[in-house]
Amino acid sequence: MTPRNKALSVHLLTATGAVFAMLAMLAAIEAKWDLMFLWLVVAFFVDGIDGPLARKYHVKKNAPEFDGVLLDLIIDYLTYVFIPAFALFKSGLMDGWSGWVMIIIMTFTSALYFADTRMKTKDNSFSGFPGCWNMVVLVLFAIEPEWWVCLSVVTVLAIAMFVPLKFIHPVRTERWRALSLPVALAWTGFAAWAAWVDFHPESWALWGLVVTSVYLVLAGIAQQIVPARG
Secondary structure: OOHHHHHHHHHHHHHHHHHHHHHHHHHHHOOOHHHHHHHHHHHHHHHHHHHHHHHHOOHHHHOOOOOHHHHHHHHHHHHHHHHHHHHHHHOOOOOHHHHHHHHHHHHHHHHHHHOOOOOEOOOOOEEOOOOOHHHHHHHHHHHOOOHHHHHHHHHHHHHHOOOOOEEOOOOOOOOOHHHHHHHHHHHHHHHHHHHHOOOOOOOHHHHHHHHHHHHHHHHHHHHHHOOOOO
């Protein structure tokens, strides 16, 4: 396969995320939350591998007619923000007014964040919470907290998008990557497991989700507090 065809194949792989987004949305409309999250986990996995493949096959050089960054952002907004917000709104986890507030906060702030040219730090982490609402909402579905907890989590994380807190990219942030990448893979596995058993409250997947989520949320902030060794 030529370098150009390899690069084009990466773009095609990225574009499959749009298909998985549609499948997830169709499941969400029918309130099949387990199936919706399974499709979102598949999209999340594709999003995790297409970046390294794009850099490996130099897509900007070998297939420059397609903007991989723009394609990725379009799909990410669907799978990270739009569908999870819809699911949380329709699931019954939040009452009427709080659901409306939540859906406005998530979609509005995420649109601004995704267009912010300052979202990446020098070490390839994210400046501010990177709008991974798919992960947040999945955990909320798993633990089923009170409505005010859901609203508080959404509000705090939305504010965290625009403050100078660092959030790691498990693949691209080199510091602690030997731990961060396995944790991210474990989160993906726990997420798929939790969705597969329809978020059964006695499943160990729920605890795995909580533990791995706490690490992924706090690791970047911890790196800001703990100086890197020279």
